Amino acid sequence: MSYKLETVLRIVKLGLNNFWRNRWLTLGATLLMTLTLTMISVFLLFSFIVRDTAEAIRSKIDVTIYFTDDAVADEKIMALADRIKSQPNIQEVIFVNKKQALEIWQRLPINEDVKKPVSDSYNPLPRSLQVDTTDPDEIQGVVSSIEIADTEKLICNECVSYVKNKDAVNKLVSITRLVQRVGLFLSIFFGIIAIFNVLNIIRITISARSDEIEIMRYVGASNAFVRGPFVVEGVLYGVLGTIITTLFIVLVSQIASGYISITADVLNLSFGAYVLHYIWQIIGFQLLIGVILGVVVSVISMRRYLRA
Amino acid sequence: MTTDIQKADQEILRIGAPAKSERKINTSSKPLIEFKKVTMQYPGRLAVREVDLEIREGEFVCLVGQSGVGKTTLIKLLTIQETPTTGEVYVAGRNLADLRSKEVPLYRRKIGVVFQDFKLLPQKTVWENVAFAMEVCGFSNAEIAKRTEKVLDLVNLGRRAKNYPHELSGGERQRVAIARALVHSPKILIADEPTGNLDPVNTWEIIELLYRIHQKGTTIILATHNRQVVDRIQKRVVLMKSGKIVSDQHGGKYVI
Numbered sequence: 124m125s126y127k128l129e130t131v132l133r134i135v136k137l138g139l140n141n142f143w144r145n146r147w148l149t150l151g152a153t154l155l156m157t158l159t160l161t162m163i164s165v166f167l168l169f170s171f172i173v174r175d176t177a178e179a180i181r182s183k184i185d186v187t188i189y190f191t192d193d194a195v196a197d198e199k200i201m202a203l204a205d206r207i208k209s210q211p212n213i214q215e216v217i218f219v220n221k222k223q224a225l226e227i228w229q230r231l232p233i234n235e236d237v238k239k240p241v242s243d244s245y246n247p248l249p250r251s252l253q254v255d256t257t258d259p260d261e262i263q264g265v266v267s268s269i270e271i272a273d274t275e276k277l278i279c280n281e282c283v284s285y286v287k288n289k290d291a292v293n294k295l296v297s298i299t300r301l302v303q304r305v306g307l308f309l310s311i312f313f314g315i316i317a318i319f320n321v322l323n324i325i326r327i328t329i330s331a332r333s334d335e336i337e338i339m340r341y342v343g344a345s346n347a348f349v350r351g352p353f354v355v356e357g358v359l360y361g362v363l364g365t366i367i368t369t370l371f372i373v374l375v376s377q378i379a380s381g382y383i384s385i386t387a388d389v390l391n392l393s394f395g396a397y398v399l400h401y402i403w404q405i406i407g408f409q410l411l412i413g414v415i416l417g418v419v420v421s422v423i424s425m426r427r428y429l430r431a
Numbered sequence: 432m433t434t435d436i437q438k439a440d441q442e443i444l445r446i447g448a449p450a451k452s453e454r455k456i457n458t459s460s461k462p463l464i465e466f467k468k469v470t471m472q473y474p475g476r477l478a479v480r481e482v483d484l485e486i487r488e489g490e491f492v493c494l495v496g497q498s499g500v501g502k503t504t505l506i507k508l509l510t511i512q513e514t515p516t517t518g519e520v521y522v523a524g525r526n527l528a529d530l531r532s533k534e535v536p537l538y539r540r541k542i543g544v545v546f547q548d549f550k551l552l553p554q555k556t557v558w559e560n561v562a563f564a565m566e567v568c569g570f571s572n573a574e575i576a577k578r579t580e581k582v583l584d585l586v587n588l589g590r591r592a593k594n595y596p597h598e599l600s601g602g603e604r605q606r607v608a609i610a611r612a613l614v615h616s617p618k619i620l621i622a623d624e625p626t627g628n629l630d631p632v633n634t635w636e637i638i639e640l641l642y643r644i645h646q647k648g649t650t651i652i653l654a655t656h657n658r659q660v661v662d663r664i665q666k667r668v669v670l671m672k673s674g675k676i677v678s679d680q681h682g683g684k685y686v687i
Contacts, residue, residue, distance in 0.1 A: 344536060
């Protein structure tokens, strides 16, 4: 059914009027919606943090190949790098030349007396290839990939090094995975409880207006028109819920920023900055969930009033 | 409104031009409303049994009988709040059971309904209550303003337009409800116990108003158990008893 603009405006106005007129009920519905969205957002944020820190930890597991023999030409090493890159599971291969190795050396947090002897004129530091993998669980596969790529036998024994505490890292990764799953389960569980409450309060707001629905039908309003204002209200619950939730989350995260160090330690971002980094994704997610939930619940709850 | 809807609108109800005030009821033409062997079975209660009833255009029919004999059920069948268990209800030659769900609202605009409890919206003024009926049907603001003023004048409530229902007397409230029912210029006006909550003075006001509307050519169905009203109107009286029509007389009185 196509509507004139006048009719659409009328429906929006009716929806807004109803929202205001039953403000205690609609406030309740909005707050419950806020609670639902806050819960979902917190778990969303939580799973972001778990994912990002796990990623950060996992990305630190890389393989480094050292070239102690300075006689080998840079070009040969670069060629080897290209061959390694063409192997599966390899994300990136970075060549670190002597000059860069020196820079890294000078930045290391170690005793200056140890650092000093090494300089531009005396640089025993080896060149290296830093091999990043796509899947840190497959370190062994990467090592054998490197062996396959090394057709010219440039790599000496014991020159391929990778993180020795791999098991410890893997354990951490599997714990974060467990945490992520528990978080997901909890968010679904609490999400269902919250949705159930939203459903109930919206049903109450609608049954408070069953007279109005009845009258609209008596005077010949189409079902679409009767439904219209409730759809508008459903959208309002979602939008207002999103606004309140976002303000709440931003405020709390800025205040709590100094006390939560996990993001700062692993990701070099303060907690507050981390939340702001994801704020648009969170807002989008809230709007999507909030509006769909509000509209779907409203339309479903009033369906029984629309039966002839 | 799309032209599709307008077309459907015309198809649903070709009820013909309103009767002139002095027009005689044409008994040879097809009836406007026709109940054919209508039975309505509610769970555990047979509300209407095998009712046959014909109502012609321009008639004033008093549907009488005690509470619970099936008057309201007949009205609900007419407004498509219920569909008969068996039998058919025809309005303007069309079986109501054949109306598609999208056509039902369009059909309802052609019949006005008034109830004992008025069913006004308490938060809306008299004007808004009447205008609301047109708003929900997609009329333009200009049309609504014009038409609302007209029907409020018709029921003599022009000066109460800005009042809220709780500021009005019972009779005035019922007149607002009648104005709302008339806003679509219905061919049929159904009044279900419209005077049930009113004192005698207000009752006569309402009955007179219904009579005036009838004089302008609207077919009226008045369900009531008020003996004085029926006796005074001296129109067709259809008496129901436990779901059946037991007598049907023109110029009749309320006899049990």
